[in-house]
Amino acid sequence: MAIVQCPGCSKSISNKTKVCPHCQLQLGELTEEQIERLAIKKRISKQQKFMNHSFLALILFLGGFLYMYWHQPEPDSLQMIAAQGAIAVGCVWYLVNRVVLIYLKKKK
Template sequence: MAIVQCPSCSNSISSKHPTCPHCKTAIHDLDEEQLHRLAVKSRVKKQQKILNQSFIALILFLGGFLYLYNQHPVKGSIEYNACIGVIAVSCLWYLVNRAILVYLKKKN
């Protein structure tokens, strides 16, 4: 008995399980090609999730910047500090997501 990763959900399971207890995928009935397809589908789904998050971060960054540019809040006010905070957090979030995407592409 060995611990393996489910090709569909990537959770750790026992090699003796006929189905994954997490996603209910029948593992013993699949051949190598089907296992490979499931692994690729799971990887693409993960990459798409990270890509969607990076777009959300980019929209927040642009929204904070445009509000700061158009409304001209006073330095030190709550609006100004909120804009700067949103810009900083979303920029960091975007860069981290892009680094994760590069890592996932190089991993394969």
């Protein structure tokens, strides 16, 4: 008996299990090709989620930068701190998402 990941929910299950106890996926009725297709679909879905997060992080970064550029808030004002915070959070969030995407692509 070996522990494998369910292709539907990615939780650990026995390779002898016919039905996943977590997501109720009927593993006994699936062929190897269908199981592989489910795993690929799940990986692509995860990649798309991180691509969307990267896009939102980029929007946050650019929003903070453009606000500072057009409005030129006073130094040490609440607007300046908020714009700098948006730039910092957006930049870090974007970089983390890109690293995760590279890891997911190499994982194949």
